[in-house]
Amino acid sequence: MELFTQTLANGVMLGSIYALVAAGLALVFGVMDIPQFAFGAHAMIGGYLTWWVGGETGSYWLGLLVAVAALAALGVITHAAVFDQLRKAPSETLFIAAFGLVMVLQGAAQVIWGPDPRSVEEAVPGSITIAGATITYQRLIIIGVAVALFVGLHLFLTRTLTGLSVRAAAQSRTGAQAVGLRPRAVGLLAMAIGSALAGLAGALLVPISQAYPTVGDPLAIKAFVVIVLAGMGSVNGAVVGGIVLGAVEAFGAAYLSLEWRDAYPVLLLILVLVVRPQGLFGKEAVAWR
Amino acid sequence: MEMTGRVLAWALVPLGAVLPFVLGSPYALQLASLVVIYGGLMVALNLCFGYGGLVSVAHGGMFGAGAYATGVLMTTHQWNFWATLPVAAVLGCAMGGLLGLLTLRMHGHYFVIASLAFGLMAQLVLSRWTAVTGGELGLGPIPTYSGLPGVSFESPTARYLLAFGFLVVFCGVSALVVRSPLGRRLAAIKQNGRLADALGIDPVRTRLAALLISSAMAALAGSVYAPYIGFLDPSAGGIDLNFKTGLALIIGGGGTALGPVIGAAVHVLLPEALRGAQEYSVLALGVVLLVVIRFAPHGVAGTLRRLLVERERPAPEPEAEEEKVSTNA
Numbered sequence: 128m129e130l131f132t133q134t135l136a137n138g139v140m141l142g143s144i145y146a147l148v149a150a151g152l153a154l155v156f157g158v159m160d161i162p163q164f165a166f167g168a169h170a171m172i173g174g175y176l177t178w179w180v181g182g183e184t185g186s187y188w189l190g191l192l193v194a195v196a197a198l199a200a201l202g203v204i205t206h207a208a209v210f211d212q213l214r215k216a217p218s219e220t221l222f223i224a225a226f227g228l229v230m231v232l233q234g235a236a237q238v239i240w241g242p243d244p245r246s247v248e249e250a251v252p253g254s255i256t257i258a259g260a261t262i263t264y265q266r267l268i269i270i271g272v273a274v275a276l277f278v279g280l281h282l283f284l285t286r287t288l289t290g291l292s293v294r295a296a297a298q299s300r301t302g303a304q305a306v307g308l309r310p311r312a313v314g315l316l317a318m319a320i321g322s323a324l325a326g327l328a329g330a331l332l333v334p335i336s337q338a339y340p341t342v343g344d345p346l347a348i349k350a351f352v353v354i355v356l357a358g359m360g361s362v363n364g365a366v367v368g369g370i371v372l373g374a375v376e377a378f379g380a381a382y383l384s385l386e387w388r389d390a391y392p393v394l395l396l397i398l399v400l401v402v403r404p405q406g407l408f409g410k411e412a413v414a415w416r
Numbered sequence: 417m418e419m420t421g422r423v424l425a426w427a428l429v430p431l432g433a434v435l436p437f438v439l440g441s442p443y444a445l446q447l448a449s450l451v452v453i454y455g456g457l458m459v460a461l462n463l464c465f466g467y468g469g470l471v472s473v474a475h476g477g478m479f480g481a482g483a484y485a486t487g488v489l490m491t492t493h494q495w496n497f498w499a500t501l502p503v504a505a506v507l508g509c510a511m512g513g514l515l516g517l518l519t520l521r522m523h524g525h526y527f528v529i530a531s532l533a534f535g536l537m538a539q540l541v542l543s544r545w546t547a548v549t550g551g552e553l554g555l556g557p558i559p560t561y562s563g564l565p566g567v568s569f570e571s572p573t574a575r576y577l578l579a580f581g582f583l584v585v586f587c588g589v590s591a592l593v594v595r596s597p598l599g600r601r602l603a604a605i606k607q608n609g610r611l612a613d614a615l616g617i618d619p620v621r622t623r624l625a626a627l628l629i630s631s632a633m634a635a636l637a638g639s640v641y642a643p644y645i646g647f648l649d650p651s652a653g654g655i656d657l658n659f660k661t662g663l664a665l666i667i668g669g670g671g672t673a674l675g676p677v678i679g680a681a682v683h684v685l686l687p688e689a690l691r692g693a694q695e696y697s698v699l700a701l702g703v704v705l706l707v708v709i710r711f712a713p714h715g716v717a718g719t720l721r722r723l724l725v726e727r728e729r730p731a732p733e734p735e736a737e738e739e740k741v742s743t744n745a
Contacts, residue, residue: 160525162525209706222471222528223471224706224709226705228706230663230698232702233702234700241695348532386544387544390537390540
């Protein structure tokens with residue numbers, strides 16, 4: 128029982144991080160069809176910024192805020208400098224461009240901060256025992272912040288005019304243009320939100336994972352697994368999918384074999400492709416277009 | 417233009433064959449050999465990626481599977497090198513077939529993502545299936561190529577020539593496929609999938625055929641790699657290799673005959689050139705890639721070809737899509 132609750136807690140924590148990155152990816156994917164593979168690297172940069180600003184000022188939370196704001200700006204810059212320039216290019220070029228971005232960001236991190244991992248103190252040290260599971264406060268913070276954010280994102284997308292225009296652009300680019308929305312501006316906004324979410328994930332994770340140049344790689348890959356699992360372009364689906372993936376990974380590692388832990392998400396992905404290729408929440412028409 | 421390109425390509429064959437006699441140092445010959453070996457992987461990738469428009473991040477996995485198939489059979493089971501080739505080819509085909517059946521019915525990004533999953537899985541199997549692959553500790557020493565009647569492949573020059581022979585065969589097969597009805601169907605699907613569909617071209621079957629050929633080729637390129645390098649670890653089929661070869665192909669020029677060879681040269685030589693400034697090498701590669709995608713989206717070979725087209729035909733520059741068709745016609 129203890130193992131079960133402990134594993135569940137770990138899975139939900141991990142899943143919250145995956146869900147944050149995947150929600151951003153789903154947004155960017157839905158609005159612009161851009162496979163932004165560099166969100167993992169954005170999370171890495173977010174982690175480093177949290178370490179740096181947090182270390183200079185002594186406040187983890189200030190570091191986190193700076194990381195989120197800086198990453199939103201980075202999202203705008205990369206969109207304007209890279210993806211917007213390539214908007215007429217075939218989708219395979221976009222994927223490779225995103226990989227080029229990963230290399231630029233990782234290379235920059237390597238040059239600026241070097242290969243050694245940097246550790247960040249937990250925001251609130253200590254832990255609490257719930258139903259036999261020992262959960263550090265940092266993990267509770269991760270889950271709490273993530274939940275608050277998902278609620279906020281959902282309200283933004285369903286209740287505000289800007290959010291509605293993002294969804295409209297995702298549903299039909301031409302239709303959105305016809306009613307006077309500007310898909311390019313919406314795209315810029317979606318990319319800023321996606322990058323900020325990735326930066327937040329990195330900032331939340333850094334006390335647990337440390338910061339080093341390749342720390343975001345698994346996040347990037349898992350975010351893709353999540354959006355296939357959820358159905359491409361479904362933000363709410365990405366949240367659920369992220370938690371499911373985190374749980375699958377944690378339970379697989381605890382009950383099956385720790386050695387093959389990285390294989391479970393991949394097997395889950397293949398299973399989804401075979402059984403339900405449109406994803407858990409996707410519409411058939413989208414996947415089989 | 418068509419003629420110029422083909423003449424240029426075939427003129428490179430004797431040039432490549434005399435290369436080991438021109439190169440002074442064993443180090444240069446080793447780099448040349450690696451370029452030729454990775455060239456095989458790039459030709460395979462180009463068939464799928466360049467001509468078929470299928471961005472595969474799994475071909476490195478097939479390369480690794482082929483390398484390990486040959487490596488394990490030669491080392492653990494004392495097989496003859498040449499006998500391992502059919503095994504590697506079948507293994508590559510099986511992986512490509514599975515990937516294709518799972519994903520080819522779906523549009524766009526699904527293929528990339530599923531191929532990424534395949535690439536990851538291949539790397540995981542290579543590193544975790546320790547009983548067979550030796551895991552992270554690696555597999556080796558792998559004996560060198562088995563001789564043929566009257567020929568031995570002991571010397572570095574002979575080994576280069578063997579790898580070069582494979583590359584020429586791969587290029588030949590690729591050229592045949594591209595000019596065949598299959599290649600024309602592939603080009604039609606890449607240019608306008610719906611129109612091709614309306615004309616009665618089955619996109620799934622066409623792409624699956626191309627993927628099978630290209631997967632077998634990637635695995636065979638891996639088979640050539642294993643005895644040359646003599647030692648394998650999971651990075652031989654790693655996810656890093658997938659991305660770096662894909663990126664090198666873009667820089668070289670996808671969908672062209674020379675692109676894969678230029679790409680292989682970039683893949684092998686650029687990291688060597690940046691050896692003194694290791695920490696800058698990833699950054700430099702990324703910047704080069706982004707600049708190439710932005711300003712020369714057809715890569716080095718594609719840009720050269722465009723320059724040649726413009727010189728021979730002063731007519732207005734054809735649209736990119738039209739150009740692709742004319743070369744395949």
